[in-house]
Amino acid sequence: xxxxxxxxxxxxxxxxxxxxxxxxxxxxxxxxxxxxxxxxxxxxxxxxxxxxxxxxxxxxxxxxxxxxxxxxxxxxxxxxxxxxxxxxxxxxxxxxxxxxxxxxxxxxxxxxxxxxxxxxxxxxxxxxxxxxxxxxxxxxxxxxxxxxxxxxxxxxxxxxxxxxxxxxxxxxxxxxxxxxxxxxxxxxxxxxxxxxxxxxxxxxxxxxxxxxxxxxxxxxxxxxxxxxxxxxxxxxxxxxxxxxxxxxxxxxxxxxxxxxxxxxxxxxxxxxxxxxxxxxxxxxxxxxxxxxxxxxxxxxxxxxxxxxxxxxxxxxxxxxxxxxxxxxxxxxxxxxxxxxxxxxxxxxxxxxxxxxxxxxxxxxxxxxxxxxxxxxxxxxxxxxxxxxxxxxxxxxxxxxxxxxxxxxxxxxxxx
Numbered sequence: 001x002x003x004x005x006x007x008x009x010x011x012x013x014x015x016x017x018x019x020x021x022x023x024x025x026x027x028x029x030x031x032x033x034x035x036x037x038x039x040x041x042x043x044x045x046x047x048x049x050x051x052x053x054x055x056x057x058x059x060x061x062x063x064x065x066x067x068x069x070x071x072x073x074x075x076x077x078x079x080x081x082x083x084x085x086x087x088x089x090x091x092x093x094x095x096x097x098x099x100x101x102x103x104x105x106x107x108x109x110x111x112x113x114x115x116x117x118x119x120x121x122x123x124x125x126x127x128x129x130x131x132x133x134x135x136x137x138x139x140x141x142x143x144x145x146x147x148x149x150x151x152x153x154x155x156x157x158x159x160x161x162x163x164x165x166x167x168x169x170x171x172x173x174x175x176x177x178x179x180x181x182x183x184x185x186x187x188x189x190x191x192x193x194x195x196x197x198x199x200x201x202x203x204x205x206x207x208x209x210x211x212x213x214x215x216x217x218x219x220x221x222x223x224x225x226x227x228x229x230x231x232x233x234x235x236x237x238x239x240x241x242x243x244x245x246x247x248x249x250x251x252x253x254x255x256x257x258x259x260x261x262x263x264x265x266x267x268x269x270x271x272x273x274x275x276x277x278x279x280x281x282x283x284x285x286x287x288x289x290x291x292x293x294x295x296x297x298x299x300x301x302x303x304x305x306x307x308x309x310x311x312x313x314x315x316x317x318x319x320x321x322x323x324x325x326x327x328x329x330x331x332x333x334x335x336x337x338x339x340x341x342x343x344x345x346x347x348x349x350x351x352x353x354x355x356x357x358x359x360x361x362x363x364x365x366x367x368x369x370x371x372x373x374x375x376x377x378x379x380x381x382x383x384x385x386x387x388x389x390x391x392x393x394x395x396x397x398x399x400x401x402x403x404x405x406x407x408x409x410x411x412x413x414x415x
Contacts, residue, residue, distance in 0.1 A: 002414065007148055011126045015148045016411040024123070025143035027111075028101040032077070032139055033094025034067065050088065052076045052097040058086055066091040071113050073101040075124050075142065082135035083124035087117040099139050115155035118162050119409040123147050125402070148410055157415040158408050169401045173394060180390050187383045188334050194372050195331045196362060212338055213362055220364045226357035228323050229289070229316035232282045233353055234309030237275035247272025250307035251281070254292040257301040259333050260384070264290060264301040271308075281308040282315065287325045289316035291332065294350035297343045298336035302329050314353055327369035330376050331361055 004014040007021055015021070024030070036049055038061065045062030053060055058074070069091045076084045077099045094100060101120065103111050127145050128137040150158070197203065198217050205215045210222055225231070234252075237244035250266045257264040276283075284290070284303050291314045292299040302325055309315060318325055332339075342359065343349030364372070407413040 004411070007410075009146055009148070012148055012410050014412075016150065016414075019148045019150045019411055021146050021148050023144055023146050024101065024120075026104075027107055027116075027149070028073075028103055030139050030143045031100040031102070033096050033098040033100065036063070036093060036095045047091050047093055049093045049095065050074060050086070050098055051095040052079050052081045052084075054081055054084055058084075063093050065093075067093045068100065070102070072103075073113065073117050073120050074098045075101070075120065075137065077138050077142075078136040080135065083121075083128040083137055085117060085121040085124050087113060099137075099142055101142075110152045112152065112155040112159050114163065115150075115159035115409070118159065118405050119147055119149075122402075122406050122409050150411065154415075161415045162405060162408060165404060166401060169397055169404075173397050176390050176393055176397075180387055180394075183383055183387050183390070187380055190379055190383075191330050191376055192334045194376055195327070195334070198364065198368060199372060199375055210360055212335075213360075216362055217364065219368075220362055222360040223363045224358050224360050225316070227319070228328070228361075228363065229318055231353055231357050232284070232315045232317065233280070234311050234313045234315065235279035235281040236310045237271055237278050241275070241278070244272055244275030244278055246270060247275060249273060249276045249283075250305060251309065252290060252303075252307055252313065253310045254295055254299060254312040257290070257299065259299050259301065259336070261301060262329065263304040264307075265304045266307065276308065281310070283308050284315040285317060287318075289325060289329055289332065290314075291316060291356070293353070293356065294343070294345075295348055296336070296340075297349060297351050298332070298339035300329055300332045302326065314356060322366045324366060324369035324373055326373040326377070327364075328361070330373060 003017040005017045007013060007015040007019075009021065033050070036051075040063065041049065041061035042064050043062075045064045047063050047066040048059040049061050049063055050058040051060045052058075068088070071087070071089045074086050074088050074094060075098070076082050077097050079097060103113065103116070123145055124137055124142070127141065128135045129141075130136075149155070196213060196216065197205070198220075200217075203217045206218045207215055208222055213222060216222070239245075247270050249271045251269065251271045252264055252267040256267040283306055286303055286306055288303045290301050290303055290309060292312055293314050294312050303315075316328075339351055339356075339359075340349065342355050343351045408415065
């Protein structure tokens with residue numbers, strides 16, 4: 001067991017005696033990107049633009065010129081992805097939500113940037129804070145954070161070890177993510193097959209004049225949504241009037257649910273009775289369908305409680321006992337791309353209540369609606385159970401990777 005000492009940094013604890021502690025600004029020059037919009041991008045550009053996203057290695061487009069070159073470490077300064085760290089090299093650009101760390105000349109020969117990338121990822125994760133605008137770790141904060149640095153040879157050993165282990169973990173992660181994607185596609189195909197053709201594989205089919213439902217069982221019909229549901233729009237009370245907010249009336253926005261959740265019982269914030277009366281939202285009874293008309297179009301859920309919505313949602317209340325809410329939830333859940341085609345707008349797409357209400361969908365008998373819904377409930381429950389298990393595996397792998405990196409870049413474990 002090697003000799004340890006107190007690092008003087010609460011979140012790190014003890015470090016090996018021969019490691020040193022210094023603020024990031026002593027080791028790196030600290031910079032930041034600039035404002036770059038999608039309108040600045042070029043199809044023929046060859047220099048990547050890195051932003052706050054994590055997909056595609058953080059790249060969201062290309063420019064014909066570059067602002068930075070050579071190896072550096074970038075981190076996302078604010079927003080939901082704050083603290084996300086990447087190693088960068090070559091010629092590239094960064095947006096204003098990217099902080100940039102470039103090793104100072106006097107340390108270049110005694111520093112392993114791959115090790116430092118792992119170290120900074122731990123630093124960023126441990127030191128990001130939360131304010132009303134989300135997670136943040138700004139340039140001045142990053143510059144003054146202290147962290148532990150081992151001798152150069154040990155940096156190299158740790159980096160080589162972590163490269164190997166993280167590559168193994170990442171490969172396993174990608175494999176599980178692909179399995180989840182395949183399961184989700186399978187579930188969608190099962191739902192689509194059931195709600196467009198029914199459960200009898202030998203059922204007689206008929207042609208229709210609808211390109212989306214060109215063939216349906218002979219006993220089924222196509223009906224506009226307005227013939228099946230009463231459709232009501234939501235609204236939002238005045239945001240600056242405190243007496244309208246944080247009451248007992250449940251109020252839902254598009255950000256409060258996902259289609260795969262099936263049910264929604266409340267939103268992140270309630271409104272008061274005065275707030276409800278002040279605007280044109282309506283109370284939806286239990287077992288209504290909530291449909292998002294924008295940002296994004298076509299997310300659906302079933303209300304498990306009485307509630308109302310903002311203007312980003314439409315409420316669908318069954319007109320009579322011949323309409324099964326759960327069947328139509330399954331129908332709408334697999335046609336998001338279809339709904340998107342009917343959206344319009346410049347800032348963001350939105351489908352109007354009038355356009356939505358006139359769209360025609362399949363309508364079997366109530367007996368068959370319930371039978372299909374029951375079948376899909378059972379199938380989706382089993383598929384979702386497998387997906388949940390695999391998502392837990394991803395969480396376990398992510399936690400293990402973070403723990404592994406922390407243990408080695410703080411000297412708790414030795415290569």
